[in-house]
């Protein structure tokens with residue numbers, strides 16, 4: 105009796121994981137803390153999104169794509185020091201270490217949301233969908249916040 109219950113459970117678990125592999129999986133191994141998007145005035149061409157990504161799995165994962173509901177285009181950016189001047193550079197991915205985290209913050213790594221058609225104001229929310237190289241996706245809702253007018 106117990107044996108057949110265990111067998112049924114194992115079979116349905118197997119079917120579940122096979123079905124899940126066929127499409128992207130909404131992840132429970134990666135989560136985002138304190139997401140926010142920078143408030144910008146009308147006429148700004150772009151804004152940026154920040155958060156801390158936690159990877160609770162034993163394998164490193166790589167953020168390879170970011171989409172948002174505000175602009176048609178988003179890029180991953182970093183800041184690099186060029187002769188003492190911080191400049192933004194587009195990067196192809198952001199690594200999240202196994203059992204570790206990476207922080208996207210003003211002056212460092214960020215998601216650049218490019219092609220704004222209106223102001224982005226405190227009180228707004230931006231929906232982000234992050235895609236990782238293990239096929240998992242993470243939906244994040246980021247509130248808009250004002251931040252210091254330094255670099256983004």
Ligand SMILES: [Cu+2]
Pocket residue numbers: 152181192214215216256
């Ligand atoms: Cu940028």
